[in-house]
Each structure stands twice: as structure tokens, then as C-alpha cells.
Amino acid sequence: KAGVTQTPRYLIKTRGQQVTLSCSPISGHRSVSWYQQTPGQGLQFLFEYFSETQRNKGNFPGRFSGRQFSNSRSEMNVSTLELGDSALYLCASSTIAGERYEQYFGPGTRLTVT
């Protein structure tokens, strides 16, 4: 079974631009969640999508948005980039298999804002 894939793996953008990151979950997983990891703030939860609906949302400004498609693939968008948005963005796909909760992460997209 293929793992969670994220594209692109590395990205350099300029302040004020916008960026779209993509995440393809494990086949059959309907939940996709996004996280931001920075040295200063650590790991923070952005949002979670299930069946094309945003089900949970962390404490991030409206510049951060996302969506999920019918095939469960998800994208997140950051508009009007700021230097502080430089981070590793991780996505994870999850499912409940019987009584067991499973969650698998992608390798992340490293975003650098200059």
C-alpha cells in the first residue's frame, strides 16, 4: 500500500505570494489533517478534512485554508505569505480500523518564505 505523498517537497516563495500544497492520503483513508512545524512554535494543528468537509480547525488566521476532493486528496493554501510562514508542513491520513486508530504522515513540504 502506497504511503502518504506530499508535493512539492521543497518550495521557496516571496513575501506576499500565495502557495498551494498537495497531499494524497493512503487509499481508503477519508480523513486528512494538516500540521505546521517550526522551531519557534513547534508542532501545531492546522485543520482536518473528512469527506470533503472541514471537520476541525486549529488556531490559524484565515490566510490558511484547505480543501478536500472527492478522491480524498487534499490541498492547503496560504495566501499573502509572511516570513513566519516558513515551516515544514505535514499532512496525515487517518482511519479507524475496527477499534484501532491509524494515522500515517507524509514526509512534509518544506516552505521557505524570503
Next chain:
Amino acid sequence: GEDVEQSLFLSVREGDSSVINCTYTDSSSTYLYWYKQEPGAGLQLLTYIFSNMDMKQDQRLTVLLNKKDKHLSLRIADTQTGDSAIYFCAESLSTVSGGSYIPTFGRGTSLIVHP
């Protein structure tokens, strides 16, 4: 507010047991998680425990939960050099199957295993 705290570093000798500790403040937390992150990689969910449990064992990993003290620990038996990584503790009201999956993470504990 919610807060999860961990010590930053732990150094152990190969073959010894490692114990990584975590404290959390949200008494309504229902799920507590341990994640592993190796250099340059994403996260790996190692194990999780539901708050009505005291202990969970999975091969070399043992999770202990003291709900009264809001203290969670991860014990790694027979620690190997391949266990060197950053370990994150996290808590949430539910898993992604529920409507309150908003995890809060600790800052991570760097485990260094000496040969």
C-alpha cells in the same frame, strides 16, 4: 489554556530502558499520543492511549497514564541506536473519528542513544 510539557533531552546507553515523560493540563483530554520523528522525516504515530486506561503495552513500548497527576510516560525497553529521534507527546479530546480532534503537541524530547 491547554499545554503539554516535556523535557527537551534524554540520553541513554544502548540496551538500557528509556523513559520519556510528559505532563498535560487539559483535564478533559480523552486521547494521548506518542509520536516519533527521525531527522528529516515526517511524524510516525507510535502509540496512543484512551484516558480510561492506565497502561498500554505494544512490543518494546509501554505507555503509563496517571490521570490524577496528568502525567504520561513512554518507556522504551532495550533501547537501540535506531530509537534515536525526537518523541512528541500530544493530547486531544478525540481522534479524527470525532468532532473534537484538535491536538496539542509538546515541544518534543530528543532521545540520544549511546552505543
